[in-house]
Amino acid sequence: MANPKKYSKSKLNKFRKLIQKEIETVHKDMEEIKEGVLESGKASQSYVPDSVYSVHMADAGTDSHEKEKNFQFIVRENSYYQNLISALKRIDNGTYGICKECAEEPKNLCETCPLIPEDRLMAVPIATMCVDCKEKDKMGLL
Ligand SMILES: [Zn+2]
Secondary structure (H helix, E strand, O other): OOOOOOOHHHHHHHHHHHEEEEEEHHHHHHHHHHHHHHHHHHHHOOOOOOOHHHHHHHHHHHHHHHHHHHHHHHHHHHHHHHHHHHHHHHHHHOOEEOOHHHHHHOOOOOOOEEEEHHHHHHOOOOOOHHHHHHHHOOOOOO
């Protein structure tokens, strides 16, 4: 990089706290969903025909749909978690907040280029690209 811009230590600490808070939230969500999955497993094992619970038989399809949804949720949370971890690593190695596209070849699409603007990082702390590059990436132009 010809002009290596970086976020200050205090800014990076702010992002680090934000990411750590996100990691805690993901942890909690994952625990809750795992407990929920276990509980629904127990519930179906102790299912007694002709009990008041039999009305729920009609919802059997919904149950597996719930499990599928939970599974999707866990997969999504897990990849978000991985992204948060690598964001922390980028803070440690000093590459956090730098658009990976603009860093290679500054495109000067944003004022702060190649830095990802602070408000974007506050909203999406795992971002590795500025909005312009992300849009191009989505359109398959990169
Ligand atoms: Zn960029």
